[in-house]
Amino acid sequence: MTVSEFYDEIHGDYKGTLSRFLTEERMRRFALKFESDPSYDQLLDGVRAGDIDSAFRAAHTLKGVCQNLGFDWLYEISFEITEILRSGSLDVQRPLDELKTRYGVVMTAIRNMKNDENN
Amino acid sequence: MASAKEIKREKILIADDSEMNRAILADILGGDYEILEAADGAEAVKILQEQGHGISLLLLDINMPLLDGFQVLEAMNKSKLIESVPVIIISAENANVVAERAFNLGVTDYISRPFDAVIVRRRVQNTLNLYGKQKRLTELVEEQIVERQKNNAMMIVILSHIVEFRNEESGPHIQHIRIITELFLRALPSVAPQYNYTPEEISLIGTASSLHDIGKVSIPTEVLNKPGRLTPEEFSIMKTHSAIGAEMLEKLPMYKDEPLVKTAYQICRWHHERYDGRGYPDGLKGDEIPMPAQVVALADVYDALTSERVYKKAIPHEKAVEMIKNGECGSFNPILIKVLDKVSDELYEKLHNPDTSDDDEDMHKIAAEVMKQKQITASSRTLSLIERERKKFQFFAGLSDGLIFELSYTPYMITFMNDGAKRLGVKDIVLNPDKDEVFLKNCGLENIKEITRILRSTTPEKATVEYVGNTMFDGEVRKCKLIAYAMWSDDEVPELLGAVGKIYQI
Numbered sequence: 001m002t003v004s005e006f007y008d009e010i011h012g013d014y015k016g017t018l019s020r021f022l023t024e025e026r027m028r029r030f031a032l033k034f035e036s037d038p039s040y041d042q043l044l045d046g047v048r049a050g051d052i053d054s055a056f057r058a059a060h061t062l063k064g065v066c067q068n069l070g071f072d073w074l075y076e077i078s079f080e081i082t083e084i085l086r087s088g089s090l091d092v093q094r095p096l097d098e099l100k101t102r103y104g105v106v107m108t109a110i111r112n113m114k115n116d117e118n119n
Numbered sequence: 120m121a122s123a124k125e126i127k128r129e130k131i132l133i134a135d136d137s138e139m140n141r142a143i144l145a146d147i148l149g150g151d152y153e154i155l156e157a158a159d160g161a162e163a164v165k166i167l168q169e170q171g172h173g174i175s176l177l178l179l180d181i182n183m184p185l186l187d188g189f190q191v192l193e194a195m196n197k198s199k200l201i202e203s204v205p206v207i208i209i210s211a212e213n214a215n216v217v218a219e220r221a222f223n224l225g226v227t228d229y230i231s232r233p234f235d236a237v238i239v240r241r242r243v244q245n246t247l248n249l250y251g252k253q254k255r256l257t258e259l260v261e262e263q264i265v266e267r268q269k270n271n272a273m274m275i276v277i278l279s280h281i282v283e284f285r286n287e288e289s290g291p292h293i294q295h296i297r298i299i300t301e302l303f304l305r306a307l308p309s310v311a312p313q314y315n316y317t318p319e320e321i322s323l324i325g326t327a328s329s330l331h332d333i334g335k336v337s338i339p340t341e342v343l344n345k346p347g348r349l350t351p352e353e354f355s356i357m358k359t360h361s362a363i364g365a366e367m368l369e370k371l372p373m374y375k376d377e378p379l380v381k382t383a384y385q386i387c388r389w390h391h392e393r394y395d396g397r398g399y400p401d402g403l404k405g406d407e408i409p410m411p412a413q414v415v416a417l418a419d420v421y422d423a424l425t426s427e428r429v430y431k432k433a434i435p436h437e438k439a440v441e442m443i444k445n446g447e448c449g450s451f452n453p454i455l456i457k458v459l460d461k462v463s464d465e466l467y468e469k470l471h472n473p474d475t476s477d478d479d480e481d482m483h484k485i486a487a488e489v490m491k492q493k494q495i496t497a498s499s500r501t502l503s504l505i506e507r508e509r510k511k512f513q514f515f516a517g518l519s520d521g522l523i524f525e526l527s528y529t530p531y532m533i534t535f536m537n538d539g540a541k542r543l544g545v546k547d548i549v550l551n552p553d554k555d556e557v558f559l560k561n562c563g564l565e566n567i568k569e570i571t572r573i574l575r576s577t578t579p580e581k582a583t584v585e586y587v588g589n590t591m592f593d594g595e596v597r598k599c600k601l602i603a604y605a606m607w608s609d610d611e612v613p614e615l616l617g618a619v620g621k622i623y624q625i
Contacts (some may be wrong), residue, residue, distance in 0.1 A: 013512045020235040029141055061137045067233045068143055086498050 001011060001113045003028050004008070009109040010102075017070030030069055035110050037065055042104055043081070047092060055087040055092075074102050128153045129175035129247060134163035134191065135209060136183045140234075148243060160186025161548045164194050165534050168525060172203040175611075176247055178230070180209045181217060185550055190530055191226035197608075197616060198530050201225040203254070205246045209234075234381040280327045292422055293329050296468050299418035301325040303455065306462045307410075309580075311454045315409055324411045327383035332389050333579075334364025345507075346429040346457040361391050362400040368505060390416045395450035417455050420448050421466075436467045450522060456473045457465050521623030526574075526603075527594035528617050533558075543622075544591050569603065574618050592624055600625045 003024045007014035021027050039062040046055025059082040066075035077099045084092050120181070131148065133141045134157040155174070157163035160183045167174065181188035195201040205227040210217060210607060217576045218229060222364040227249075228242050246581045279293050304321045307314040316324070335343060338360055342353045349357060365388035374380050389403060389412035396404030398416075408416075442448050443490050444456055459466075522539030526532075540547045544561045552558050552567055559567075566588045573584045582605040590599050603620025607613040 015231075020233060022236045023614065025144060026236075030139070030146075033139060037138065039138070041589075054184075057136070057182060057184060061140075064232050065137055067138045068140060072232065 001109070001116045003031070005030060006109050006113045007070070009112075010071060011072040012074075014074045020070070028041065031112055032110060034065070034069060034071070035107065035114075039065060040109045041101075043078075043099075044096075047090065047096065051091060052085060052088065052090055055090070059085055062093075070108075071106060074099075074106055077102055092098075129153060130170070130173060131176045131178060131243070132157060132163065132166055132170075133178045134160065134173050134183065134188070135178070135180035137180075140177065140180070140209070143237065145237050147234065148588050152243075159184045159529065160188065160191045161530075161532060161550050163191050164532070165202070165528075165548050167191075167195065167198075167200055168527075171200065174204050175250070176243060177206045178243075179203055179206050179208055179226075180227060181221070186530055189220065189224065191528070192221065192226065194530055195528070196224060199526075203250075207246060207248045208240060232270040238524065267279060275326055275329050292426070295422045295470055296328050296331065296418045297325045299466060300328045300419060302419070302460055302462055302466060302469060303414045304411075305453070306431075306458050310457045310461065323379055324382055324386075324414075327386050327411070328415045328418070330364070332360065332364065332367070333367060334360035334362070334387060336377055348430075358399050361388055362390070366476060382411055382542050385412050385461045386415050388412070390419060392416065393450040396491050397450065408574060413452055415444070416449070416453055416458070421459075424448065425470075435606060436463075468526045488528055515615070521621040523619070523621050525619050528615060538620075542593050563588070565589060570603070574603065574605045575615055577605040577607075577615075579613050582607065587625065590622070592622075597624050 001009070003091035004014050006012075006028075007017070007077050011031055016025065017027055023032075026096050032049060041059045043055055046058050047050070051073075059078055063078040066078055076094055080095045081099060084095070127490045128151070132155045133144050135144070136159055141156050141158075145156070148154065155166060155170075161185075162185075163177070163179070164186060165377065167177070178193060179188045185457050186194075192201065195204065195206070197480075201224070204226065208218075208221050208226050208229045209222075210229060212230060214574055221229065227246050230239055230242055276293065301321050301324070304314075304316050304324060304408060307316070338357060342349065342356050345353065346410070365384050368380055368384045368387060371380060388400065389398075389408050391411065392398035392401065392408045394405060394408070394413070396402055407445045420443060420598075421439055424442065425436060427433040434492075440459060443451065443459060463502045494577075521535040522542050524539060525534050525536075531551050531553075533552050535543070535545075535547055535549075540549075545555075545558045549555050549558045552562075553564065566586075569588070570586055573586055577584055584603050584605065586601045588599065589596050590603070591597075592599055599622050601620060601622045603618040605618045606616045607618055
């Protein structure tokens with residue numbers, strides 16, 4: 001799977017990200033690194049524990065990371081969650097389910113890209 | 120082998136709670152810089168405390184745990200580091216309030232998410248260039264000022280030594296007069312607040328004091344160097360030196376309106392006046408005698424008493440102080456007698472340890488004063504002086520047992536050096552120690568409260584405190600001693616910023 005195909009798969013912004021990152025190599029490297037970014041898990045933990053502060057911070061970080069990587073589809077939903085949490089509400093179940101779905105798609109695509117690389 | 124270029128790579132601190140974001144920034148900036156990373160605000164403050172203006176640039180995220188970006192900026196404002204370390208904020212917050220607040224706190228520029236490699240590199244490079252240029256210019260000007268001041272002081276010392284040279288007993292007299300004069304002037308406000316000389320004025324009076332005896336060039340050698348008592352006639356010749364010295368300065372073709380020359384005039388003419396009005400040449404009484412001349416008069420008497428002469432032995436320090444206090448050697452302003460009492464120990468210390476680097480101290484105080492008055496940025500010389508002190512402190516502290524800490528009140532946190540935290544069983548950085556459970560359990564709330572109380576009772580002049588208490592140390596509760604140096608701000612009403620110190624078992 002090429003980097004361009006990967007971005008198509010996850011509804012990301014290939015062109016914009018390339019213009020900011022300058023090389024495909026860098027895009028691939030950091031896209032793969034996203035697999036180990038802890039903010040998604042921290043967000044789920046925060047919401048589960050009812051800890052609005054740490055949930056907000058994690059959502060905010062996740063949003064920032066997605067924005068940097070040009071993961072637009074994932075960015076949009078994490079943006080929505082961040083704003084709900086910022087307003088002081090923990091009522092995020094619906095967008096959180098959507099986030100889980102999209103996150104799953106991204107993770108699968110990352111693994112596919114990694115496997116292709118290894119083959 | 121490391122090349123010179125590699126050694127001089129500029130250090131950039133990236134403070135962002137997302138490891139991914141730090142990695143992207145570090146990658147974009149590439150190998151041209153040495154990158155340091157902080158995962159939260161407290162860690163950023165700790166690194167800034169340790170490295171000071173060794174950091175060339177800070178890339179700062181606003182939303183971070185423990186301390187947020189604003190709190191880091193506030194700490195940098197308190198320590199004045201904001202004036203020498205440029206900060207670029209990283210933010211996805213496009214809200215104007217955030218940007219405005221950050222700029223008000225001294226931020227230079229911002230990088231918004233998503234990161235654009237070209238823009239990140241450009242902004243970092245521009246900021247570094249700008250600050251580098253300013254820093255080099257400041258250094259250049261400073262070097263020249265230091266050089267010029269040194270030359271000026273040197274010329275004066277040489278000239279006054281030529282005068283003293285004829286006077287076969289000169290020795291380190293001029294240097295002593297200057298040290299004593301400056302010491303007295305610094306201590307004056309604690310006894311009489313109306314005599315509050317600025318560090319610049321004190322330095323000027325100290326320099327002028329070197330010229331107090333220039334009139335002696337006109338005294339015949341037989342009189343000047345006569346072993347034993349002078350006849351009344353000889354004494355009246357000797358007495359002309361103060362008026363003559365003043366006249367020499369008054370008749371200078373240039374510079375006579377310069378503050379230095381005007382002050383030297385007062386000192387030359389009136390350093391043999393007496394507070395009771397029975398001195399010479401004008402018989403001025405009490406406050407008619409300008410304070411600089413009064414101080415030099417006392418310094419002159421003290422140094423004459425404690426120095427050896429052809430016709431007499433040196434009198435010990437304590438005895439000389441006693442004699443002056445009892446009015447056996449002239450009549451002095453009661454204010455100055457009180458100051459003498461206060462600085463007596465320090466006086467002895469300063470004259471017998473000429474090694475104490477007063478010059479640096481002066482430069483530092485003058486720099487601080489100029490900064491306060493003229494609102495210029497903290498010069499890198501001032502900062503490097505502070506840094507040097509800090510390093511010295513760490514070094515000496517490291518030689519002996521015990522653990523080193525630094526306490527700050529804004530933000531309220533304690534940081535421990537080396538393995539200090541481990542020995543107390545606490546974290547390296549303890550934020551809000553009065554609320555940190557582990558810290559309270561191991562070190563005790565009473566101890567913290569008491570130490571804060573003692574620190575508050577110090578003054579910038581008397582900043583060292585000691586405290587004994589029980590605390591967890593190397594795994595069990597032990598009796599320990601804490602020695603700390605309170606750090607006060609330079610403001611008119613000094614504010615307690617924090618303390619540095621060490622803790623050891625007794």
